[in-house]
Amino acid sequence: MHLIKKTADPPWTLTTFAYISIAPQTIGVNQQMLVYMWLQVVPPTASGDYGDRWHDFTLEITRPDGTVETKGGYDSDPIGFASATYTPTQVGEYQFKFIFPGQTIAGENLDPNDPTGQEYIGDYYKPSESEIETLTVQEDPVPTYPATPLPPEGWSRPIDANHRDWWSIAGNWLNAPGRNWAPPNGYAPYTNAPATSHILWAKELTFGGLVGGEFVENSFHCGNAYEGKWVPPVIIAGRLYYNKESDDIYAGMQGRTMPGPGVYCVDLRTGEEIWYTEKFRVEFGQIYMYNSPNQHGALAYLWEVQGSTWNCYDAYTTDWVYTIENVPGGTHTVGPDGSIYRYQLSTQNDRLTVWSNTAMPELQGSPTGTGAWQWRPGDKVVDASSGYILNVTIPSDITGGINRVFPGDKIIGSSGLGSTGRQYIGTEDYSIWCLSLESGREGTQLWKKDGTGDGEITLEFGDANAEDEVFTMWSAQTRQHWGYDLNTGNQIWGPTESQAAWDMTVGTTKYLADGKLICGGYAGIAYCYDSATGELEWTYKVECPYYLESKWGSNYIIDHILISDGKVFLFCGEHSPDDPKERGSPIACVDIETGEELWVIPFYCGHWAKNPAIADGILVFLNTYDNRIYGFGPGDTKVTVEAPLLGVPSGCSVMIRGTVTDQSSGAVDSPAISDEDMDQWMQYLYMQYPMPTGAKGVDVTIDVIDGNGNYRNIGSAVSDINGFYSMSWMPDIPGKYTVIATFEGSDSYWSSYSETAFVVDEAVSEPAPDSTPAPMTDTYVMGFGVAILVLVAIIGIVLIMMMRKK
Numbered sequence: 001m002h003l004i005k006k007t008a009d010p011p012w013t014l015t016t017f018a019y020i021s022i023a024p025q026t027i028g029v030n031q032q033m034l035v036y037m038w039l040q041v042v043p044p045t046a047s048g049d050y051g052d053r054w055h056d057f058t059l060e061i062t063r064p065d066g067t068v069e070t071k072g073g074y075d076s077d078p079i080g081f082a083s084a085t086y087t088p089t090q091v092g093e094y095q096f097k098f099i100f101p102g103q104t105i106a107g108e109n110l111d112p113n114d115p116t117g118q119e120y121i122g123d124y125y126k127p128s129e130s131e132i133e134t135l136t137v138q139e140d141p142v143p144t145y146p147a148t149p150l151p152p153e154g155w156s157r158p159i160d161a162n163h164r165d166w167w168s169i170a171g172n173w174l175n176a177p178g179r180n181w182a183p184p185n186g187y188a189p190y191t192n193a194p195a196t197s198h199i200l201w202a203k204e205l206t207f208g209g210l211v212g213g214e215f216v217e218n219s220f221h222c223g224n225a226y227e228g229k230w231v232p233p234v235i236i237a238g239r240l241y242y243n244k245e246s247d248d249i250y251a252g253m254q255g256r257t258m259p260g261p262g263v264y265c266v267d268l269r270t271g272e273e274i275w276y277t278e279k280f281r282v283e284f285g286q287i288y289m290y291n292s293p294n295q296h297g298a299l300a301y302l303w304e305v306q307g308s309t310w311n312c313y314d315a316y317t318t319d320w321v322y323t324i325e326n327v328p329g330g331t332h333t334v335g336p337d338g339s340i341y342r343y344q345l346s347t348q349n350d351r352l353t354v355w356s357n358t359a360m361p362e363l364q365g366s367p368t369g370t371g372a373w374q375w376r377p378g379d380k381v382v383d384a385s386s387g388y389i390l391n392v393t394i395p396s397d398i399t400g401g402i403n404r405v406f407p408g409d410k411i412i413g414s415s416g417l418g419s420t421g422r423q424y425i426g427t428e429d430y431s432i433w434c435l436s437l438e439s440g441r442e443g444t445q446l447w448k449k450d451g452t453g454d455g456e457i458t459l460e461f462g463d464a465n466a467e468d469e470v471f472t473m474w475s476a477q478t479r480q481h482w483g484y485d486l487n488t489g490n491q492i493w494g495p496t497e498s499q500a501a502w503d504m505t506v507g508t509t510k511y512l513a514d515g516k517l518i519c520g521g522y523a524g525i526a527y528c529y530d531s532a533t534g535e536l537e538w539t540y541k542v543e544c545p546y547y548l549e550s551k552w553g554s555n556y557i558i559d560h561i562l563i564s565d566g567k568v569f570l571f572c573g574e575h576s577p578d579d580p581k582e583r584g585s586p587i588a589c590v591d592i593e594t595g596e597e598l599w600v601i602p603f604y605c606g607h608w609a610k611n612p613a614i615a616d617g618i619l620v621f622l623n624t625y626d627n628r629i630y631g632f633g634p635g636d637t638k639v640t641v642e643a644p645l646l647g648v649p650s651g652c653s654v655m656i657r658g659t660v661t662d663q664s665s666g667a668v669d670s671p672a673i674s675d676e677d678m679d680q681w682m683q684y685l686y687m688q689y690p691m692p693t694g695a696k697g698v699d700v701t702i703d704v705i706d707g708n709g710n711y712r713n714i715g716s717a718v719s720d721i722n723g724f725y726s727m728s729w730m731p732d733i734p735g736k737y738t739v740i741a742t743f744e745g746s747d748s749y750w751s752s753y754s755e756t757a758f759v760v761d762e763a764v765s766e767p768a769p770d771s772t773p774a775p776m777t778d779t780y781v782m783g784f785g786v787a788i789l790v791l792v793a794i795i796g797i798v799l800i801m802m803m804r805k806k
Helices: 164-169 369-373 675-687 776-805
Strands: 018-023 026-028 033-039 057-062 068-074 081-086 092-100 133-138 199-204 234-236 239-243 263-267 273-277 284-291 296-306 309-314 320-325 331-334 340-346 351-356 380-383 388-393 401-406 410-415 429-436 445-452 459-465 470-475 480-485 491-493 509-513 516-520 525-530 536-541 558-564 567-572 586-591 597-602 613-615 618-623 628-632 637-642 654-662 699-705 711-718 724-729 735-743 752-761
Touching: 018 092, 018 133, 033 057, 033 092, 057 081, 068 081, 199 675, 234 284, 234 613, 331 401, 340 401, 340 410, 401 459, 459 509, 470 509, 480 516, 509 558, 516 558, 525 558, 525 567, 597 675, 637 735, 654 699, 654 735, 654 752, 699 724, 711 724
Parallel strands: 026 133, 320 380, 637 752
Antiparallel strands: 018 033, 033 081, 057 068, 057 092, 092 133, 199 628, 234 239, 239 263, 263 273, 284 296, 296 309, 309 320, 331 340, 340 351, 351 388, 401 410, 410 429, 429 445, 459 470, 470 480, 480 491, 509 516, 516 525, 525 536, 558 567, 567 586, 586 597, 613 618, 618 628, 637 654, 654 724, 699 711, 699 735, 735 752
């Protein structure tokens, strides 16, 4: 704190107190530690990014061997703190001391709009030294916080923040602006992906499927073409968002009324509706990671776009947050902190500008002071013009436009290249260039390659991938790819062998991911190339075995591709399908390394809904065969087990029996079925196909804890198509048995188990019979005596009856 000072006062000489803290105070050799240094007063003119800073903080370190190390030149932040890291190399005690050399306030970088503290300019703050802090260094490292293993089973949101390592499977799906044609929407690196066609739930979006009656074979409208249903979608923290009304691709340019508001939010794992609002229509999602000296954390937003006006809503509550007016055009991408960027290239003015939807200073709590470190956009309407974060000169020979942006790294662009469309214009002179986005070098040309085509075939940009350091080009007429080094622009492979003829048309999809180039289109064949060499590794045909169901050839059209978790998902459908649609058009899932088919199920891709979405291990998409949204992924299960309730005599068998059932919200208590039979079983459960009578259940392991406390396995069983299993077993010792029936899980289901108990009684001892046999004469006499008694009784009865007759 400071004394109150009048501007007219002469310069003061002020006492300072220096402080130091280290963390931790005990550490292992070669482990890094932290040092904090500060004064009791802040630099008096400091206000956010403006004002003076304390300079030349010095750290004096005395090692265990008595030698002294001095580290200096540290400048403070606006509140007078500085920090440093240090790695000790000797066992023993280290001593740390912070030295402040003294400083006169110079009035550096003053805030033009805030004179706070400027009356202290010229005052002198005297030197000071801190007390000594001692660090104990031991031979063994101090353990780090134990990492939580990735969950082997199902999990739910929210994820406890202590489980940091789960980030790799807990991605979101924000639907990058540009939607249908945004390449990042074909790759999801931060999630598991379904290894079978198991369906968790199906939710009706609107009327769908067969109409019936006089409309015979025709179905309800599916949104193709140009009015795609189920858009965008967005997934944030286990919640799925989509619009009520269909899209209308050309509404704005053709003067039609834009689709109305209405957004659904449903639980990604169950499909259950969480809320519905008619406040807005969602275009894309955003997770903004805000970091300042005062605040840290992610904020989840949904954005509505109305021309050049963007409206922001809270993704949890639906509350309006803020509005941006006059948003500029440009190439969309997402910055490292989740900000939405728009890159604008002006080759006429030789300028590159970048706009950010979080950079307007009005969105902070205040322009200066501590408020400048607080995110406070609530209830504000701001103009986008103050949101530019970059405005740099580019070389004058850069022409054309941007193809891909890698924030903080580079931009790749081109001129003279064509595109697949109604008319194929042969490529002649063209150039491909790359500009730096590295801090301090923004706009610098990294390379530029000029080329000349033959004027007959069309060359177009394919895809680019920073991890693989490759970009590709494609010719639709010849159906060939070329590969180039992203760092130099040099060609590294190509051309490839021509793909099938139908891939010359609109809609051939090309994605670089996981070291592969995956391509597919109207030919219905997925091609996988090594992105480093261009070598064809495998092909997969989405075959149609039925007469004239695929009118474009012998395969179903690949309309969209999604890559995640080492799997390639091929979604089949068409730009503007006839009705009735072709039957049997599927989703096919194949292994990205081998092309092996993992699963396939009938499912018609809505071309204009376009994007499937995947997060938290759950794949969601609209099936336009019935206009229902489907969620694919492993489901929860329930095991039951029963055993005799009454005691079992020793030496007798017991019957152990129970069920294993699917507990997914769409099919609660239905039988759990083997992965091998899952495709047909899901068609039966959700799509009205016949029951696959030969379907098998799942393996159940039976263990017991016997009367002596021994845990042992006694066998296994396989459940049947009704989920029932049983096993007969003869206990080998008497006493109480605890029975544990376990389903260990599969690619389709998470594991579960159940317990019961029965008792085996000790054998009951019978009385020993008399071992001395009776003499034979006794037997004879006894038999003769009985006969006499019987004869006497008969005579007596006859006499009584004769007397009654008299």
